Amino acid sequence: MIEQLLNRLNALHPMDEQLTGRIKEVTIISTYPAKTYLLRDGQICDRACMVVKGLARAYYVNEDRDITSRFMDEGFIITSWVSYYHQQPGDEFIETLEDTTLACIRYNDIQQLYKDYPIFNIVGRKQTEYSLYTSEMRTRMLRKQTAKERYTFFLQNHPDLLNRVTLKHIASYLGMNEETLSRIRSQFRKGTD
Structure with a gap:
């Protein structure tokens, strides 16, 4: 499982054996059942994880509505970026949607990797x-595209998630209500605008 993380990081920038050995030492593999909160509003995000297997979503709550900011499946990095970078309590929730296995490195270990292995700074930057x-890209989609265009964007960029994510969460991610999403999906099935 650590090999998947190393492959992901090496794809960003090649790393030497000494660095990969150190990453193996500090990586923690954990498995969580579906519907587990990895992070809650008000907590400090103290790790960055790669999804080895499974699916999670990040969201925040605004006026009693949850708004999905991203889905993270195999190969994606899970963290709450604002909380993580500033090591301050965040306003984001991260929840597993399926049984999920993660390869995680704690914030302090990543900072030490940056200090000890300058090449790791390139990996982090990339x-x-x-x-x-x-x-x-998601911000532009939400600001510039119609509801139908946003759904098309989702189909093109996340086709594998259609059968893994509820319509409620997809609608939330696309900035529309479930009724609008259902209507658009119906139009797609009929082949009409």
């Missing part, structure tokens, strides 16, 4: 760039 890119 992961941050990727996370920023995906966040920006």
